[in-house]
Amino acid sequence: MFCCLRLVVVTIATVLVAGCGIKPKGKTDKPLVNNKPVNYELIGGFRGYLVTNQVIKDRVIQEGIPFELAGYFELKENQEENIFSDITPNLRSLLGINEGNGVNSGYKNNQPNSINMLLWYIALSGLATDMADTCDDHSNLFNQKTDDILAKLCTWPEAESKSDKTLQELWQLLMDYDATNEEFLVWRAYVQSDEFSKNTKKEAILNMVVSILYNPYFLLK
């Protein structure tokens, strides 16, 4: 399962990097900006593990509850194997990290690659699963605002769970002001599509949440 998923993500991440103007340096067709050749590199890179974790805490987690996205790398109960369990403490450093010993310092591992995109997926879908699970079992992990929105999503496939209003609330909760209006409209159209309506309740919530959090506007600086 993990191997399979890994392959899938490697492929997809390659597509992600190649398909979006995020080209590796080299003698590719250089576009001109102001009549000057520019290199398209990914500006900014990941916000980094620490910032992303703090952002999630500030937006959805109940105050005072200890929370680490990296917790989702750890072995869950009745899960048999976890290739990452031995190296969990180091994994978050693959998601963008500041290091400095005076002479060498800087922001490392901040460019997306197949491995860290998989790690982000594991962490974010772990969080999304916990959100979807609140439909059955209330948990005290999330703050009131998040619980209120989740309660509406839990009525899936009722109209309220995918109304413009609910979707905007969910978007604003998770994305805050990080993205553009266009980005929201594309996402809303996706969630309101016929294709999406085939999801079960849990799948629907999981997919809604992950597709917001896996967005570059959320993950990148």
Place this chain on the structure above:
Amino acid sequence: MLEHGSTKALACLFIISLAISLSSCGKKKRNHNPPGNFALTGSPETYEKLQWVAKVGRVLRNGRELSDTQVDQLSLLSKDQVIDDLMKDALFGDTVVEFNLSYLGFKSDYLLYPGQSLLSRFFSKVEFPSAISSASEIMKNGDYFKIFNLKQPMYATPLVLNAFFEEEDAGKTTEELLIEAYNQFIFTADELVKVLDDSPSPDSFCESFSALVYRTSLFYAFGIEFRSGLGQSDHWFGDLTRYCQDFPYANPLPDFRPRLKTIKENLEVLYQYLRTMLPKNYIVKSLTDLRKYDNKILKMELEGRMLTAVGFWRNLPNSSTNYNRKRAAYVLKRFFCDDLTPINVALPAGHSGDQHASDPGCQACHYKLDPMAGFFRNLGRSGVNYESQEGISFDDDVNVDRKEYIRAWRNEGNTARPWNIGYIRSISDDSLNNYSANLANPELQDLFDIIKQAPEAKKCLVKNMFKYFVGETFTLDAGYLDHLTSEFEKKAKENSAVAFKETVKSLLTSNTFNIKDPKSGECYDYRPGVDPDGLPPCKVSFVLNKNCSSCHKGAGAQGGLDLSSWTEIDSVNNKFGFPHKVDGNQLSGSETFKRIVDRLTTDDLRLRMPLDIHIEAGEREQLYLWSLEMIEEY
């Protein structure tokens, strides 16, 4: 998450691909029209302001988000007001500490991992009083330039328990343990006085004395060790210890009662001080809440918990062969933004026979590295000053004769300036260099003064601010940097903390900060009044204008090379470059850039550019590195 079963796996695959197809190109401009109109909060304009407020909030609050209500309220204010408001919050102090650490090259997320409080990370790896004191100064509009000065007061942290000797103490609070430690000390000291009153024999005294010393072990829970270090100190048990160690008590027992009285008084002072440091009395919400270590207590020679510059020395050790070059490289890199890129130096005729390698290849770095290292010459292992001693001991455990060692920096035969120690900009023109005001004996403090005065250091600081507050990867137009720096310098003459805040304000209201889909290599802010159209790429255009254009501009440009404009030089391949005509023919881009690299790096003074004019090392480096990049392009 990720249960077994292939249907789930397929579902996952579907989600990921959807999520990616949806989002991966989000940062690129969309070609298609979005379905529908503006659907988020407010109008597009108000939304943009909200976006800006939320982002600025995160930047100035050290990563913490503003609540929705706060964002709404702040968005009604002007941008300047928003920034002013947020800068009043203690979280801004933490932001400045973080910036300082990044500027000093010691920002490390590893230290922020869970379980590590803000404080313990300072203990565990980096202890930088200058990062903290200069940030505190920002909050009270004081002297931010303390950041340039490694020598800062020590900071004390709240009293925390670090070890227990007795299992039964494990459940006690810090306060209970402190009271108990105090009571036991006083009780045993009184016992000792009683012994002296009743039957003053060396045996009975020394027996009770060792009981007292043993009882003080409770203080070890606070990192205070009376038994070893303080056992020798005359504030505490020094003479008593020495007497009792001198078995079989050759001397008659002195009347130690007055000494016990002063020891008790000292303990009282210490106890009252430690009470103020209890976690309930000393709450550190922000690093700028940290208190300076009380001088009175410091004199008592306690070890205890404090923040000192130890992290600096530990991270930048000196060895018997290194001659402080690591520390010098650090200073050049951090405070002068000089990465020591090896560009040949032109040695003036007759320059040779230096103690250090006179090979131009080595001199490229060592001409400035070694004189900088000299400021540290008397500091040995862990930064200890050996100036008053015969020998000097290094971090690699080697001891050498100090006088012999520091001869490496002697400027033999020059009585006016007996040391080759300073901030060196030029080998050929000594008037450009900065030396200590005290030529006879340059000290580390003089280096801090030089940094404070040097324009390169201000520019470097502002450059670091741009990187931290706007973004690492944006290209910074050197003209814009120059503009920001001169504004900063003007204000810093009045007040460096205000200058810092105003510069942050300029950065957060800049175009670059607000740009939605930035492209690498492009600049979004220029010096006021500059139209970038037709100018060379922003990365270098200002530097070329400053150093080259006086001779390389327009029709009569020297060598046929016009370094002031940027035009299409190859319409077939759509390539842009400098107009560069030799015998009426435009040279190819790669040829032009090869010639530029040659002229920047040659050690022949007749050919080296800019001809007979000084150029800042950083600017030569910038042109050189960029030209190498451009040779690749063509």
